[in-house]
Amino acid sequence: MSFVSQYRAHTEERAQLGIPPLPLTADQARSLIELLRQQPVVDKEYLLELFCEHISPGVDDAAFEKAAFLDAVIKGEESCEVLTPVEAVKILGTMLGGYNVKPLIDALSHKEALICSTAAAMLKNVLLVYDSFDSVAAMSASNPYAKEVLQSWADAEWFTTRPLLPEKMTLTVFKVPGETNTDDLSPAGEAFTRSDIPFHALCMLGSKMDDPIGTIARLKEKGHPLAYVGDVVGTGSSRKSGINSVQWHLGEDIPAVPNKRTGGVVIGGIVAPIFFNTAEDSGALPIQADVSAMETGEVIDVYPYEGRIEKNGQTISRFDLAPNTLADEVRAGGRIPLIIGRTLTRKARTVLGMGEESIFTPPSQPADSGKGYTLAQKMIGKACGLAGVRPGMYVEPETLTVGSQDTTGAMTRDEVKELAALSFSADLVMQSFCHTAAYPKPSDVKLHRTLPYFIMSRGGVALRPGDGVIHTWLNRMVLPDTLGTGGDSHTRFPIGVSFPGGSGLVAFAAVTGTMPLNVPESVLVRFTGELQEGITLRDLVNAIPYIAIKRGLLTVEKKGKKNIFAGRILEIEGLPQLKVEQAFELSDASAERSAAACTVRLDKEPVIEYLNSNIALLRQMIEEGYGDPETLRRRIGKMQEWVANPVLLEPDRDAEYAAVLDIDLNTITEPVLACPNDPDDVMTLSEVLLDESRPKTIDEVFVGSCMTNIGHFRALGEVLRNRGVASARLWIVPPTKMDMKKLVEEGYYAVFGAAGARMEIPGCSLCMGNQARVADNAVVFSTSTRNFDNRMGKGAQVYLGSAELAAVAALLGHLPNRDEYLEVVRKQLSGEREREIYSYLNFHRLGKEDLQVLVD
Numbered sequence: 001m002s003f004v005s006q007y008r009a010h011t012e013e014r015a016q017l018g019i020p021p022l023p024l025t026a027d028q029a030r031s032l033i034e035l036l037r038q039q040p041v042v043d044k045e046y047l048l049e050l051f052c053e054h055i056s057p058g059v060d061d062a063a064f065e066k067a068a069f070l071d072a073v074i075k076g077e078e079s080c081e082v083l084t085p086v087e088a089v090k091i092l093g094t095m096l097g098g099y100n101v102k103p104l105i106d107a108l109s110h111k112e113a114l115i116c117s118t119a120a121a122m123l124k125n126v127l128l129v130y131d132s133f134d135s136v137a138a139m140s141a142s143n144p145y146a147k148e149v150l151q152s153w154a155d156a157e158w159f160t161t162r163p164l165l166p167e168k169m170t171l172t173v174f175k176v177p178g179e180t181n182t183d184d185l186s187p188a189g190e191a192f193t194r195s196d197i198p199f200h201a202l203c204m205l206g207s208k209m210d211d212p213i214g215t216i217a218r219l220k221e222k223g224h225p226l227a228y229v230g231d232v233v234g235t236g237s238s239r240k241s242g243i244n245s246v247q248w249h250l251g252e253d254i255p256a257v258p259n260k261r262t263g264g265v266v267i268g269g270i271v272a273p274i275f276f277n278t279a280e281d282s283g284a285l286p287i288q289a290d291v292s293a294m295e296t297g298e299v300i301d302v303y304p305y306e307g308r309i310e311k312n313g314q315t316i317s318r319f320d321l322a323p324n325t326l327a328d329e330v331r332a333g334g335r336i337p338l339i340i341g342r343t344l345t346r347k348a349r350t351v352l353g354m355g356e357e358s359i360f361t362p363p364s365q366p367a368d369s370g371k372g373y374t375l376a377q378k379m380i381g382k383a384c385g386l387a388g389v390r391p392g393m394y395v396e397p398e399t400l401t402v403g404s405q406d407t408t409g410a411m412t413r414d415e416v417k418e419l420a421a422l423s424f425s426a427d428l429v430m431q432s433f434c435h436t437a438a439y440p441k442p443s444d445v446k447l448h449r450t451l452p453y454f455i456m457s458r459g460g461v462a463l464r465p466g467d468g469v470i471h472t473w474l475n476r477m478v479l480p481d482t483l484g485t486g487g488d489s490h491t492r493f494p495i496g497v498s499f500p501g502g503s504g505l506v507a508f509a510a511v512t513g514t515m516p517l518n519v520p521e522s523v524l525v526r527f528t529g530e531l532q533e534g535i536t537l538r539d540l541v542n543a544i545p546y547i548a549i550k551r552g553l554l555t556v557e558k559k560g561k562k563n564i565f566a567g568r569i570l571e572i573e574g575l576p577q578l579k580v581e582q583a584f585e586l587s588d589a590s591a592e593r594s595a596a597a598c599t600v601r602l603d604k605e606p607v608i609e610y611l612n613s614n615i616a617l618l619r620q621m622i623e624e625g626y627g628d629p630e631t632l633r634r635r636i637g638k639m640q641e642w643v644a645n646p647v648l649l650e651p652d653r654d655a656e657y658a659a660v661l662d663i664d665l666n667t668i669t670e671p672v673l674a675c676p677n678d679p680d681d682v683m684t685l686s687e688v689l690l691d692e693s694r695p696k697t698i699d700e701v702f703v704g705s706c707m708t709n710i711g712h713f714r715a716l717g718e719v720l721r722n723r724g725v726a727s728a729r730l731w732i733v734p735p736t737k738m739d740m741k742k743l744v745e746e747g748y749y750a751v752f753g754a755a756g757a758r759m760e761i762p763g764c765s766l767c768m769g770n771q772a773r774v775a776d777n778a779v780v781f782s783t784s785t786r787n788f789d790n791r792m793g794k795g796a797q798v799y800l801g802s803a804e805l806a807a808v809a810a811l812l813g814h815l816p817n818r819d820e821y822l823e824v825v826r827k828q829l830s831g832e833r834e835r836e837i838y839s840y841l842n843f844h845r846l847g848k849e850d851l852q853v854l855v856d
Helices: 001-017 026-037 044-053 061-075 087-090 101-107 112-123 130-138 144-154 188-194 197-201 212-220 240-250 273-281 326-332 334-351 375-384 406-418 442-457 469-477 503-511 537-548 582-592 603-624 628-642 685-690 710-720 739-744 749-754 803-813 818-828 833-837 849-855
Strands: 171-179 227-236 252-255 257-262 265-271 284-287 299-305 307-311 313-317 403-404 428-431 483-486 522-528 569-573 597-600 659-662 672-674 681-684 700-704 731-732 779-782 797-799
Touching: 026 044, 044 779, 061 087, 061 101, 061 144, 087 101, 087 112, 101 112, 101 257, 101 483, 112 265, 112 803, 130 144, 130 284, 130 334, 144 334, 171 212, 188 197, 188 406, 188 442, 188 569, 197 240, 197 257, 212 227, 212 240, 227 240, 227 273, 240 257, 240 265, 240 273, 240 503, 240 710, 252 569, 252 779, 265 334, 265 569, 273 334, 284 326, 299 483, 326 681, 375 483, 375 569, 375 597, 375 659, 403 406, 403 469, 403 503, 406 442, 406 503, 428 442, 428 469, 428 628, 442 582, 483 503, 503 803, 537 659, 537 672, 537 681, 537 749, 569 582, 597 739, 603 628, 603 849, 672 685, 681 685, 685 818, 710 739, 710 749, 710 803, 739 749, 739 849, 779 803, 803 818
Parallel strands: 171 227, 227 265, 265 284, 403 428, 403 483, 522 569, 522 659, 569 597, 700 731, 700 779, 779 797
Antiparallel strands: 171 299, 252 257, 299 307, 307 313, 672 681, 672 797
16 A cells, blocks of 8 residues: 555544544655655645645654755755745745754755745744854854844744734633543543644543533534633643643644644633643643633633633633733743743844843842742752742753653653754753553553663663662752752652653753743741651651641642642751651652642751762663763762762741741651542541541552652561461552562562562552553552542542551551551561661662662
8 A cells, every 4th residue: 555545544544533643754754755756746735735734843753854855955956846945945944943954054045045035034933943053143244144034033033923912812611620630631541642642632531521522622613712721720740741632622733733732721720830831831821710600611701911801791700920921921832932932032132232132021030038048949049050049030940850751751752852952951861661661552662662762862861661660760860959850740859859840841951951940939847846656757748738737728629729839849847867768758749739849958968878879879870781871970970079078058047938837746646648539638547437438448559659668668568477468459569670679689579479469560550550450449558649530440549648557458458547557567667677677778888799680
């Protein structure tokens, strides 16, 4: 079957689903070009439409073939009866950047003036020129067309020629009441389809409501664009696939960019901070406003600049258009293109000696309060070359460490291609394969084979399937008091500060080494007193929302929800001697508080120990063939520099916080659990047992996820040892292969086997719910991160708590009472064995052979 016949068949197959065909691969692009070379060209309108609209831009492999062919047509090296050289230049101009830039710059010196002027017109709107800017600047001294391009960049015509954000927007409401999390918008079970935006968007809200796609189609018949409306929108993971799905149904096509859309309006009583930022990056208009007077099917008028929403001529809600640059972001097609374009304009103005521009809305900057800085404000300040930053400041800090995981990695790869980047500027970019390693689908296997090369060829570090969870690994590569980001909401550094983002922001940070940030306020959680018997770090994690609820700073109810942590930085102190592995439990769980970031104040000694261990690990990784070795060597060197002069930032005594939450450890005397199915719905163990609405029998127990470390599994083993088969179905998944191998060596896997446990390779497993699942309607006790509806299994009711309580629940098959729990802790986990159980992997204290066994 010919290429055309195959692609027509593929197009028809996709049309049955109501979605467009996939973009052309490089092989298909070559086949298409061969057909365009023929004389005469058969079916020329169809072939040209494929050539112009169905090849991805940037540095996609198919884009390379497209740009090379067009370049040859312009130079007269190829002839095409359906493409003149001028038309070839125009098509090149639609390709955003990357492989099209050099041919366009070369065309500025073409012998035909019309080609030169057309190339100049096209280049004026190409922002992704990177180092080629210097070529245009150098040419501008003698080439009038290059001078014209430079002047256009300086005048920001790429921006001023785009339409303004309208003063009034008439929209039809598509409301999803209650909380919409990113699992609802982008189900984990369909993660393997995320890079295919139209196909993946078909499953949006499928488990949340009846016929969402049909409802959207019927609402569009009213003739107005739709607004996505919800009480709480976008909580949970940092999946750009969530906003991709919303934009696919509510947004507008992007010319010459296949299968991707921009624009759209999202209105939420609360919009989760990562989701809000991802919407900004993608060209959507996110608004936080009271939505109680809006219902599906109603027509509303939104006045963005006035900050009000009308229905039937009456104002029903007011809002602030924030950040103040939001109108510019929408006009530019997103926050990321605005940043890139604004930088290009400033560079051009510098070359031309034009001085500062007044074209863009300058980010509003708060007045200096004269007070001290919090720990996070100092960390962000350090990344900006400042002593500190104030809440509300817009900054673009150095982003030293960037993480990407596999279910978003394919999208990040696409975003890097669209950014036309062939190298990373961030000091360390790491790719993991922890979400798909255990039960890979064919598409996952393909990703495992192709993505590592893509990452390493740009200077990044690629882990291997089976290595384990991204966060446990990435944390071992972080430098103290530095800033980073990652394509997973749990990218939270226990010795630095991280602001997780969607795949677009991750790609931008990896490519540029910086990220945009509107500095949030901070909330201080301050622990005092002494940790009580049987109380774990996970209990302290759950104590944070527990005490916040008691103080009226957090509500479980979604309508009119209060959440003091949402969009703010959670800063934790009072536990300075925690091991870094323990501190991560606290920072990790800040994602469940909807916090933008988290810091944990530690003493130097545990940080020094951790870095010395990590230096040994990274050295062994190089010996085991992990790449990029130069990136790993560079990070080792910086770790060694810090250890040689270990200085940690500290908050000022007069630092200001949006709220201070004091938690007395002496008052926490029993486990604290998150109840089904909300990580904010926390109760003490005794309260759960007294609540008749809460299930008490436990069907399945999961011990795993990034919230665990090797000590948790030893504790589990000690509880289970010589006690026969566990009463509940037990899942055991260590976070890294090093943990797994050490547990095997210490005999714990034999204990787990005797208890009837199911052990999986290190990774995310049930935590994400995209691979193995618990039984339908099971009651589960889990050590994982979050317990949204249907995440771990259909209809599952999931408690979240410590590995120690999980062990007792697995043994008994029900939730124990406080006395039963403490009796097990006293017998199995206290006394002389406690230090041995809760010891961590210090790689620098292992012999060479032992280290090699763990890492190979």
